[in-house]
Amino acid sequence: MGEAILLPHGYWVDGRHCREAGLRPLTGRDEEFLVENTAEALPVTRATELLTRCVERLEGRNSVSRAALAELVAGDREALLWHVRRLTVGDRLQATLRCPADGCGSAMDLDLRVSEFLQAPYPHPQPEYESEHEQQALRRRFRLPTGADLEAVAAELDDEAAGRQLLQRCMIGVYDGEQALSEWQEEWLADIPGCMAALDPQAELEFALACPECGHEFLAVLDAAAYIFEELAAHSRDLYRQVHTLALHYHWSETEILGLSPVKRRRYLELLADSFSEAEAL
Numbered sequence: 001m002g003e004a005i006l007l008p009h010g011y012w013v014d015g016r017h018c019r020e021a022g023l024r025p026l027t028g029r030d031e032e033f034l035v036e037n038t039a040e041a042l043p044v045t046r047a048t049e050l051l052t053r054c055v056e057r058l059e060g061r062n063s064v065s066r067a068a069l070a071e072l073v074a075g076d077r078e079a080l081l082w083h084v085r086r087l088t089v090g091d092r093l094q095a096t097l098r099c100p101a102d103g104c105g106s107a108m109d110l111d112l113r114v115s116e117f118l119q120a121p122y123p124h125p126q127p128e129y130e131s132e133h134e135q136q137a138l139r140r141r142f143r144l145p146t147g148a149d150l151e152a153v154a155a156e157l158d159d160e161a162a163g164r165q166l167l168q169r170c171m172i173g174v175y176d177g178e179q180a181l182s183e184w185q186e187e188w189l190a191d192i193p194g195c196m197a198a199l200d201p202q203a204e205l206e207f208a209l210a211c212p213e214c215g216h217e218f219l220a221v222l223d224a225a226a227y228i229f230e231e232l233a234a235h236s237r238d239l240y241r242q243v244h245t246l247a248l249h250y251h252w253s254e255t256e257i258l259g260l261s262p263v264k265r266r267r268y269l270e271l272l273a274d275s276f277s278e279a280e281a282l
Contacts, residue, residue: 002056005083007076008119008202009144012127013060019121022057023080025087028239028258028265030054034229035236042154047081047225048147054084070148075202077147079118081224085231086114088262095227097209101216108211112222119202128172131195133188138181141172142192144200167192235262242269 002024010019026034030053038046051069058064069077085093095110130141149169156162167189174181174188197204205222242265243257249272257265 003083003087004057005079006121007072008079008122009073009076009125009200010121011058011072011076016060017125018059018061020057020059021055021080023055023084023087025261025263026050026054026084027261028243029255031232031236031239031262032258035232039233042151043223043225043229044147044150044154046229047077048151050084050225050228051077051080055080067148070151071146073144073146073200073203074150075119075144075200078202078205078224081228082114082118085224085228089231090263091115093227095222097220099211099214099216100218101211101214104211104214104216106211106213108209110207117205122199129195129199131192134191136188137176138188139175140189140192141175142170142196143172144196145170145203163193170196245269245272 002022004020004022007019007021010017012018030050033053034046034050038049041049048066048069052064052066055064055069058068061068072080091113093112093114095112097108097110099106099108128141128143130139132139145166149166152169153162153165156165164186171184171189171192174184205224207220207222208217209220210217243254246252246257246265246268247254250268260268
């Protein structure tokens with residue numbers, strides 16, 4: 001069953017601000033397709049493919065297209081991915097990190113809930129933003145990075161170069177008074193990435209952690225697409241075991257079983273396990 005959610009930032013259709021999206025959980029068929037057909041794709045492309053399969057409605061649009069999903073800002077896409085994961089598997093998630101301190105590397109287990117880090121709708125979203133330079137009498141106009149922007153720079157191996165390319169894509173103009181400048185100095189834009197991060201906090205989920213073994217403090221980033229696809233890869237072999245078991249005992253077709261969400265498959269498997277236990281007790 002699908003669910004309507006509010007995007008933290010939203011988008012504009014013919015000048016109207018839209019925020020509501022309808023989405024459904026992944027089915028077995030989706031899991032199979034994503035694991036077998038997108039493994040070599042860039043992470044941002046895999047994320048768009050997942051959203052294309054699970055987002056059923058976007059407010060103000062007649063249909064959901066890859067282009068429309070790619071045009072969503074990064075935080076909205078992260079929110080949708082986390083909601084899909086919540087609907088598919090549940091609110092709770094566990095992650096294991098290793099301390100990055102030299103000579104430590106201790107494992108740290110995190111027990112989290114998706115609902116705890118989903119952002120509320122942002123109070124004043126805009127299609128474009130403006131910021132004044134603190135020292136120069138300049139106004140900088142920019143928009144927030146979208147999925148299409150991230151995909152355009154994803155193949156760049158140098159992180160600094162990718163960051164510069166992303167910034168250039170999102171800059172609309174630099175103005176001295178009312179005059180638009182044709183050339184920009186890089187130092188004029190140095191604070192813009194920080195402005196973007198503050199305006200779209202859902203885009204990057206950071207945790208401040210301290211290693212219980214050595215006490216080292218560090219920031220860890222939890223990426224929705226990376227987490228979801230790691231889960232899918234880890235459970236891919238189990239998917240076919242589930243299909244085999246359900247087909248053997250319920251005589252359902254592969255198509256019918258793969259049409260079920262993981263939660264429903266698990267419920268039927270638990271019923272089978274209960275029936276086996278009852279039979280053994282007799």
